[in-house]
Amino acid sequence: MLSHNAIHFEQIADGLAQHGFSFVDNFLLQPEIDDILNLDEFNDRLLHFKKAGIGNSQSRLINEAIRGDYIHWIDPRNTHASLLIYFEKLKALMTYLNQNLFLSLKEVELHLTSYPVGSFYKRHLDQFKLEDHRKISVILYVNKYWKEVEGGQLRIYNGSEVTDVFPISGRLVCMRSDKIEHEVLPATRERMSVTGWMLDQLIDVK
Ligand code: OGA
Ligand code: MN
Numbered sequence: 001m002l003s004h005n006a007i008h009f010e011q012i013a014d015g016l017a018q019h020g021f022s023f024v025d026n027f028l029l030q031p032e033i034d035d036i037l038n039l040d041e042f043n044d045r046l047l048h049f050k051k052a053g054i055g056n057s058q059s060r061l062i063n064e065a066i067r068g069d070y071i072h073w074i075d076p077r078n079t080h081a082s083l084l085i086y087f088e089k090l091k092a093l094m095t096y097l098n099q100n101l102f103l104s105l106k107e108v109e110l111h112l113t114s115y116p117v118g119s120f121y122k123r124h125l126d127q128f129k130l131e132d133h134r135k136i137s138v139i140l141y142v143n144k145y146w147k148e149v150e151g152g153q154l155r156i157y158n159g160s161e162v163t164d165v166f167p168i169s170g171r172l173v174c175m176r177s178d179k180i181e182h183e184v185l186p187a188t189r190e191r192m193s194v195t196g197w198m199l200d201q202l203i204d205v206k
Helices: 004-019 030-037 060-066 081-101
Strands: 021-024 070-073 107-115 121-124 134-141 154-158 161-165 172-176 181-184 191-199
Touching (some): 004 172, 081 134, 081 191
Antiparallel strands (some): 070 107, 107 191, 154 161, 154 181
């Protein structure tokens, strides 16, 4: 029998190959998600998180009209066990995608993300510059008991098709960073996730 992992990986690779995106549920188990939510960085997010930007040339006002989320980058060298579990699982997925989709992904970068009530991220592509090494966007939602009436869906545009994905706990979304336009709709409660990218080059250690 295929393991849970193998089924997820196959489903993700198929979706990426056929549509440029895919999502699976229970990528992490709820106790693993609870451990992530219990991180100091998440608990004290008012202290740790910074306003996310959209590039250096934009004014605060323009930025605010485009995205309203707060983020905290994760240092892969100094990471809590709960995030290491997620890192390792993403690295295994990366190896699987390299083998099955003939990609040359080399590294994962991650940040914790919070969208305050009412905030959004307008339609965009994650790879906005030519020299960008982001290839696959990966978002893990950590919102327990999310209800559709609360909004906050990720709206994915794929040709003439539109797919809404609600940010429910344990769900992982993968998208081709250079091809799939998407937006985050406002929600009536805070919306939290771990957002990341699989890169085709190693990150420079600062
Ligand atoms: C992003 C983004 C989508 C989401 O951070 O670039 O589009 O569902 N996130 O949080
Ligand atoms: Mn995005």
